[in-house]
Amino acid sequence: MDARDRLRQYLEQRKEMGESDLVLDNLPVEDLMKVLGAPGKGQSADPAVVVRSPLPMPDRERRAHTPLAGVPAQKAPRPAPEPIGPLRPVAEQPAPTGDPIVVGGSITEAAGASHAAHLDSLQAVSDAAAACKRCSLFETAIRHVPGEGNPEAKFVCVGEAPGATEDETGRPFVGRAGNLLTDILKAINFAREDVYICNVLKHRPPGNRNPTPDEIVACSPFLLQQLALLRPHVILALGTFAAQTLLQTTRPIGKLRGQIHRFHGVPLIVTYHPAALLRNPNWKRPTWEDVQLARRVFNTAAGA
Numbered sequence: 001m002d003a004r005d006r007l008r009q010y011l012e013q014r015k016e017m018g019e020s021d022l023v024l025d026n027l028p029v030e031d032l033m034k035v036l037g038a039p040g041k042g043q044s045a046d047p048a049v050v051v052r053s054p055l056p057m058p059d060r061e062r063r064a065h066t067p068l069a070g071v072p073a074q075k076a077p078r079p080a081p082e083p084i085g086p087l088r089p090v091a092e093q094p095a096p097t098g099d100p101i102v103v104g105g106s107i108t109e110a111a112g113a114s115h116a117a118h119l120d121s122l123q124a125v126s127d128a129a130a131a132c133k134r135c136s137l138f139e140t141a142i143r144h145v146p147g148e149g150n151p152e153a154k155f156v157c158v159g160e161a162p163g164a165t166e167d168e169t170g171r172p173f174v175g176r177a178g179n180l181l182t183d184i185l186k187a188i189n190f191a192r193e194d195v196y197i198c199n200v201l202k203h204r205p206p207g208n209r210n211p212t213p214d215e216i217v218a219c220s221p222f223l224l225q226q227l228a229l230l231r232p233h234v235i236l237a238l239g240t241f242a243a244q245t246l247l248q249t250t251r252p253i254g255k256l257r258g259q260i261h262r263f264h265g266v267p268l269i270v271t272y273h274p275a276a277l278l279r280n281p282n283w284k285r286p287t288w289e290d291v292q293l294a295r296r297v298f299n300t301a302a303g304a
């Protein structure tokens with residue numbers, strides 16, 4: 001693996017953890033300098049990139065739970081329920097607290113305010129997404145990836161957006177990350193066919209870049225309508241992007257997991273994205289704890 005691949009892998013891991021700056025771990029400074037085209041050791045050509053000496057493990061672990069730059073880490077009273085409406089881009093969202101997050105109102109009410117409110121089945125949502133031109137992603141994607149699973153499912157997994165394999169197949173969470181998600185579900189006694197799996201965005205952003213705020217606003221009504229139709233007992237948000245978008249927060253994933261949030265009345269549990277888990281096996285244990293929590297909440301809601 002060359003330096004560019006290692007840097008990309010490193011940045012993807014840190015993004016999943018909600019970090020906003022760069023701390024070197026196993027990537028030699030000189031390799032990074034080559035990739036960045038930076039002028040010299042210890043300096044970056046990009047002022048947004050902070051080059052520091054490697055931290056000892058305990059400090060690195062603490063950093064994994066440090067809020068994004070500019071976000072205060074204070075404790076504050078539980079926030080009032082959020083107003084009902086389409087999902088908003090993270091940049092517009094309120095400051096985080098350490099408490100479980102409540103996004104108020106019912107899913108049906110939230111979806112009712114959107115362009116997808118008239119879609120009366122999951123197939124209708126899929127058809128509408130296939131024909132959608134509300135953002136430019138349809139131009140570069142091969143096909144839409146609406147979601148798949150049991151139309152009666154009460155356990156819903158929500159990820160960020162389709163990747164390359166999903167774009168080719170039209171199916172969410174396929175390939176290595178998808179297989180891992182299937183195994184994770186199996187570990188809590190769900191067959192993949194028992195649940196519903198989808199993403200916030202229904203078309204792939206080119207090169208797997210981050211979705212833009214406009215794309216989130218344009219596409220989120222489809223997800224809201226899917227959730228309004230499914231009426232799940234539990235939502236499992238997979239990865240930083242899905243968690244922050246659904247919960248309308250900039251809080252890093254390390255501060256979101258391990259709690260029971262509320263998304264328009266539905267319990268929502270956050271865990272790491274399976275793709276991030278493949279890159280960092282150290283997150284297996286917290287992921288296992290998260291999905292066990294999700295299963296317990298599901299069992300309680302289902303009266304099992």
Ligand code: SF4
Nearest residue numbers: 132135202203218219
């Ligand atoms: S990503 Fe969503 S909003 Fe954009 S074109 Fe596809 S379905 Fe429409």
